[in-house]
Amino acid sequence: MTKRKKETFWAEPIGKVDLQQPAVVKTGTSIIDAVKEMKYNQIGCVLVVDAKKKLVGILSNGDLMHEFVGSTLSGDTPVDEIMTKNPASATPALTVQEALEIFHSNRFRHLPILTGETVEGILSVRGLMTFISEHLPLQVMNLPPDSSLIAPTVSGE
Amino acid sequence: MEKKNKLLTRKDFVSSSEVRWCPGCGDYSVLNAVQNVLPQLGIPKEKFVFVSGIGCSSRFPYYLDTYGFHSIHGRAPTIATGVKVANPELSVWVITGDGDGLSIGGNHLVHALRRNLDMNIILLNNKIYGLTKGQYSPTSEKGQITKTSPYGVLEEPLNPLRIALASEATFVARAVDTDPKHVTGVLLEGAKHAGTAFVEILQSCVIFNKDAWKDVSDRSCREDRLLYLEQGKPLIFGEKRNKGIILKGTKPEVVMIGEQGITKKDLVVHDIFSEDPVYVAMLTDMAHPDFPTPVGIFHAAKKPVYEQALEEQIKEVTASKGRRNLQALLRGSEYWTVSGGGKKIKRSSGIRVQFSDESRVMDERVRDLLKSTDPLTASLKTTIGKIFYDYDYKRVKMLSPRASISTAIANFTANRIECILVGDEKRLYGVLSERDIIQNVVLTSIDRDRLPISAIMRPIYEIMDETNSIGDVINILSISGHRHVPIRLKDGGFGLVTVRQILRFIHDTVEQVEKNGDVTRK
Numbered sequence A: 001m002t003k004r005k006k007e008t009f010w011a012e013p014i015g016k017v018d019l020q021q022p023a024v025v026k027t028g029t030s031i032i033d034a035v036k037e038m039k040y041n042q043i044g045c046v047l048v049v050d051a052k053k054k055l056v057g058i059l060s061n062g063d064l065m066h067e068f069v070g071s072t073l074s075g076d077t078p079v080d081e082i083m084t085k086n087p088a089s090a091t092p093a094l095t096v097q098e099a100l101e102i103f104h105s106n107r108f109r110h111l112p113i114l115t116g117e118t119v120e121g122i123l124s125v126r127g128l129m130t131f132i133s134e135h136l137p138l139q140v141m142n143l144p145p146d147s148s149l150i151a152p153t154v155s156g157e
Numbered sequence B: 001m002e003k004k005n006k007l008l009t010r011k012d013f014v015s016s017s018e019v020r021w022c023p024g025c026g027d028y029s030v031l032n033a034v035q036n037v038l039p040q041l042g043i044p045k046e047k048f049v050f051v052s053g054i055g056c057s058s059r060f061p062y063y064l065d066t067y068g069f070h071s072i073h074g075r076a077p078t079i080a081t082g083v084k085v086a087n088p089e090l091s092v093w094v095i096t097g098d099g100d101g102l103s104i105g106g107n108h109l110v111h112a113l114r115r116n117l118d119m120n121i122i123l124l125n126n127k128i129y130g131l132t133k134g135q136y137s138p139t140s141e142k143g144q145i146t147k148t149s150p151y152g153v154l155e156e157p158l159n160p161l162r163i164a165l166a167s168e169a170t171f172v173a174r175a176v177d178t179d180p181k182h183v184t185g186v187l188l189e190g191a192k193h194a195g196t197a198f199v200e201i202l203q204s205c206v207i208f209n210k211d212a213w214k215d216v217s218d219r220s221c222r223e224d225r226l227l228y229l230e231q232g233k234p235l236i237f238g239e240k241r242n243k244g245i246i247l248k249g250t251k252p253e254v255v256m257i258g259e260q261g262i263t264k265k266d267l268v269v270h271d272i273f274s275e276d277p278v279y280v281a282m283l284t285d286m287a288h289p290d291f292p293t294p295v296g297i298f299h300a301a302k303k304p305v306y307e308q309a310l311e312e313q314i315k316e317v318t319a320s321k322g323r324r325n326l327q328a329l330l331r332g333s334e335y336w337t338v339s340g341g342g343k344k345i346k347r348s349s350g351i352r353v354q355f356s357d358e359s360r361v362m363d364e365r366v367r368d369l370l371k372s373t374d375p376l377t378a379s380l381k382t383t384i385g386k387i388f389y390d391y392d393y394k395r396v397k398m399l400s401p402r403a404s405i406s407t408a409i410a411n412f413t414a415n416r417i418e419c420i421l422v423g424d425e426k427r428l429y430g431v432l433s434e435r436d437i438i439q440n441v442v443l444t445s446i447d448r449d450r451l452p453i454s455a456i457m458r459p460i461y462e463i464m465d466e467t468n469s470i471g472d473v474i475n476i477l478s479i480s481g482h483r484h485v486p487i488r489l490k491d492g493g494f495g496l497v498t499v500r501q502i503l504r505f506i507h508d509t510v511e512q513v514e515k516n517g518d519v520t521r522k
């Protein structure tokens, strides 16, 4: 990534994107309770924090699929055993383009955004796409859902 | 002529039609008031037209010996508009009810008011449909028991005066049927007003909503519960005229004159011409039991009258373009020829150049936008087929709806995929994501070897084609809130575009653009 022009929205801080409310559980929480928390918050991952509320891990649907569903582990197992420890995170100063880069070179779909040790929210691939698409309103948002339906002439003729 | 008008009396306006209103109905007193007002206006009898819609109240024109039109439900304001525009010399009166004017005719009333023709609208508000025997109306109270609300009305009632004000009415007033003298006074002022005069009459339907206004209109308590608004006078009420209204900020408060040092000077002075919207809104919001219910003229304003403005416009345009006639227009040279089963539409040469120029400019603007030179925007027009193959995305995993959840899990873990399509070569039944599996397997005790995935899959929101553009996909993903869209492949079967693929596409495009040094986005 070479130099970016400041005025482009690629340089906008991620803080401007609508972040998702995270689901959060304490270390030692059972896998079942963590999944309940995800379901309740309608989000595809749950953050795991220690007693001092410091982020120590993240558990995603992908982790659950690969580490739990096919395994012999019981639902009472603490999340710590299957979560991704010390997950990647970013600050609200992260730019849109940097976020794009991160999702491009990693498999995960959710990136915790932290100020110091406080969780601000979750940036998801969906949230990022929506943010980008909202900056292309005419071309993306204000069109019929199928480009073959775009009228060739103005209405009324 | 002058002399003859002076001779008109109430009797001249009494018709010989049998009156079908129930004895005791409040409509009678309004009819009397109107018959009192008309002779006072100095207008020849043949110039009066009363237009009504449908309802008990709308039977009004029969009982007046004037021209009248018992018209279409809710459309009295519209027909009256036509009458007035066609012959501005007429004195046009609309009679409507709370049902006629605010349910079926709400839209017509609003637009007549904002046009401001020089006419009068009387809305007889009995908070019920009288004619049809007692169904609730838009002004019926919350909780009111009626034939159509046996357990109580659930909706908020409309306040007709607030509708009138919101419609930019230039004369807004209210009177009570039990005080015909006051009704007469208000109607007289309304008739003199240049513009549409809207008067709500609190009218009692003695049969289907007997007590609707009893609390404020009953002679025994009226003085204490009504606030008679008088131009330039302080807001005073009460049988002993010892109560008044003061303002605390924008909130009204009832006070006793002579108590706690309050004098008449402290009271709010009524000004019908006040341009302060808060003041008149405050008045319309006041009602028994918390306040006295105001009656009289709430608001008046001098504004251009529609029929005059229209006449001037016609004069002006005729002066510059000459008089045109309808037959010439209909047989003229401005037409479109439709052929080829409606597919071919051709504009005749007579259609003004100016018009087609305008639309050409618009067309070009649309086309410019569509073929934007901005690289990313332009790239969004890339078809899915293109990214699908360029990025070498594997065709998606598809399972039959009868496949077991265990089979799906095995597929998820072996292939590192986000989502499985449920269906066959020809038909898609649903999609299954990691989330659907996790929530069902972890939180419920299903038999994953026996339960088919059709039991937990989600229905398809939309299937796109390979010829759809990336922009189309982004659009659908944004609208649906989903993370993937199934794609019908040209050579059979289905694929899947995910949000991640879209982001990857945007990422690559941006990178490409930067490499070419073309990063400035206008």
Ligand SMILES: Cc1ncc(C[n+]2csc(CCOP(=O)(O)OP(=O)(O)O)c2C)c(N)n1
Pocket (backbone or CB within 6 Å): B054, B055, B056, B057, B058, B073, B096, B097, B098, B099, B100, B101, B104, B124, B126, B128, B129, B130, B131, B132, B137
């Ligand atoms: C198109 C149509 N819809 C419904 C009706 C039935 N209808 C007749 S009068 C009326 C409502 C009258 O209410 P309102 O204007 O308050 O008159 P009121 O009888 O109370 O004076 C209705 C719904 C109708 N006659 N025509």
Ligand code: SF4
Pocket (backbone or CB within 6 Å): B020, B021, B022, B024, B025, B026, B027, B056, B057, B126, B130, B131, B204, B205, B206, B207, B208
């Ligand atoms: S039904 Fe009610 S509104 Fe209709 S005429 Fe009788 S009393 Fe009047």
Ligand SMILES: [Mg+2]
Pocket (backbone or CB within 6 Å): B055, B097, B098, B099, B124, B125, B126, B127, B128, B129, B130, B137
């Ligand atoms: Mg009614």
